[in-house]
Amino acid sequence: MDSAVPKTVDLAAEYEASGVAEVLRELDEELIGLEPVKRRIRETAALLLVDRARRDMGLSHETPTLHMSFTGNPGTGKTTVALKMAGLLHRLGYVRKGHLVSVTRDDLVGQYIGHTAPKTKEVLKKAMGGVLFIDEAYYLYRPDNERDYGQEAIEILLQVMENNRDDLVVIMAGYADRMDKFFSANPGFRSRIAHHIEFPDYSDAELLRISERMLEEQNYVLSAGAALALKEYIDLRRKQPHFANARSIRNALDRARLRQANRLFQTAKGPLDAEQLSTIGEEDIRASRVFRGGLDVDRPAEGEKA
Amino acid sequence: MRITQGCFSFLPDLDDTQITAQVDYCLEKGWAIGIEYTDDPHPRNTYWEMWGNPMFDLRDAKGVMMELDDCRKAHGQSYIRLIAFHDERGFETVRMSFIVNRPDTEPTIHMQRTDTSGRAQSYAWDVRR
Numbered sequence: 052m053d054s055a056v057p058k059t060v061d062l063a064a065e066y067e068a069s070g071v072a073e074v075l076r077e078l079d080e081e082l083i084g085l086e087p088v089k090r091r092i093r094e095t096a097a098l099l100l101v102d103r104a105r106r107d108m109g110l111s112h113e114t115p116t117l118h119m120s121f122t123g124n125p126g127t128g129k130t131t132v133a134l135k136m137a138g139l140l141h142r143l144g145y146v147r148k149g150h151l152v153s154v155t156r157d158d159l160v161g162q163y164i165g166h167t168a169p170k171t172k173e174v175l176k177k178a179m180g181g182v183l184f185i186d187e188a189y190y191l192y193r194p195d196n197e198r199d200y201g202q203e204a205i206e207i208l209l210q211v212m213e214n215n216r217d218d219l220v221v222i223m224a225g226y227a228d229r230m231d232k233f234f235s236a237n238p239g240f241r242s243r244i245a246h247h248i249e250f251p252d253y254s255d256a257e258l259l260r261i262s263e264r265m266l267e268e269q270n271y272v273l274s275a276g277a278a279l280a281l282k283e284y285i286d287l288r289r290k291q292p293h294f295a296n297a298r299s300i301r302n303a304l305d306r307a308r309l310r311q312a313n314r315l316f317q318t319a320k321g322p323l324d325a326e327q328l329s330t331i332g333e334e335d336i337r338a339s340r341v342f343r344g345g346l347d348v349d350r351p352a353e354g355e356k357a
Numbered sequence: 358m359r360i361t362q363g364c365f366s367f368l369p370d371l372d373d374t375q376i377t378a379q380v381d382y383c384l385e386k387g388w389a390i391g392i393e394y395t396d397d398p399h400p401r402n403t404y405w406e407m408w409g410n411p412m413f414d415l416r417d418a419k420g421v422m423m424e425l426d427d428c429r430k431a432h433g434q435s436y437i438r439l440i441a442f443h444d445e446r447g448f449e450t451v452r453m454s455f456i457v458n459r460p461d462t463e464p465t466i467h468m469q470r471t472d473t474s475g476r477a478q479s480y481a482w483d484v485r486r
Contacts, residue, residue: 147417147419148416148417150416169409172423175420176412176415176419176420176421176423176424177414177415177416177420179415179416179417179419179420179423180416180417180418180419181416181417215419218417218419219419
């Protein structure tokens with residue numbers, strides 16, 4: 052190793068050769084919007100690339116802290132980006148295998164005394180050599196119950212995050228405000244997490260592009276009327292409770308496909324061609340309860356017969 | 358007396374880097390690794406004590422090595438072996454097994470020859486410390 056210490060480094064060549072460029076290109080192409088996130092990831096990639104070059108030259112020996120926190124509302128692409136991040140870290144050689152293990156509180160915390168430690172360890176063993184993605188990490192910590200087993204999982208996590216920095220990277224994700232509270236209650240995490248990445252909500256235009264992309268992947272097209280209706284839908288849906296960005300849109304499209312299938316089934320007289328089978332019409336979208344004031348409409352009102 | 362059973366037992370003991378490489382090979386093949394220990398290396402002692410459950414769904418050898426370190430801490434003066442279980446139909450068995458820890462002084466295996474009826478002889482082995 053130390054016999055051939057390079058004198059110079061060509062960062063651009065390294066950038067291409069390591070495959071990082073490819074991951075970042077994929078990130079740009081596959082993910083719509085999320086500009087601040089992409090910028091942060093590019094910065095992180097640059098930092099890691101330079102750090103690796105420094106290590107090759109013998110200028111630094113420590114593994115940098117790579118644990119991250121992703122904060123943002125539901126459906127803003129945290130898991131998808133985590134997957135890309137795992138690929139990125141793998142290409143750069145910071146994790147050996149580059150797989151993503153996605154867990155929530157249930158996977159880490161046990162139900163009775165002595166159950167938590169083996170469970171957490173089991174998950175950690177599976178995540179070794181890759182990235183451990185803890186969704187809604189703040190559920191680990193329940194301040195109202197001091198005998199909650201979550202604390203035990205937190206302690207094991209902290210220990211592994213410190214001692215096994217070469218072996219695994221932990222990414223914690225969740226809503227911004229609750230993550231802040233979680234970190235202030237567990238200062239150990241804050242100091243061990245170097246990169247805090249904020250995921251913004253999607254704009255209406257971005258959501259529309261996302262929905263087009265989703266339909267394209269499944270070989271569906273929107274009719275002109277349906278595209279307009281979807282635009283209105285996004286605007287209305289955003290104002291209603293439980294809006295989960297891209298996930299809400301995915302569900303809306305799934306339901307629209309269901310309605311389209313039903314419509315075709317009930318109205319079709321003769322044989323259908325490919326275009327009819329893959330066009331989502333305006334009526335398929337307009338039928339959504341979102342246009343009639345929201346989620347409560349499904350449930351029959353008091354006194355009304357179901 | 359040096360006990361020889363499983364893979365690599367006629368070679369010098371594997372160090373941790375070599376064990377890691379072997380475990381990575383097993384994981385690549387999709388085998389599940391289990392850790393077992395015993396203080397009785399008799400060849401007829403097939404079933405050793407299990408150190409935890411066999412580890413399925415691992416991707417990296419580090420998880421195994423962590424468990425192995427724990428097991429060594431608790432049973433440093435025992436024999437410890439890693440077994441690689443293959444769950445594919447048709448195999449459903451241990452594909453590979455090798456010793457990764459030995460006590461400082463290994464017991465000897467003593468052979469006892471007994472004359473039985475006629476000129477027949479029978480042999481038995483027992484472990485002596």
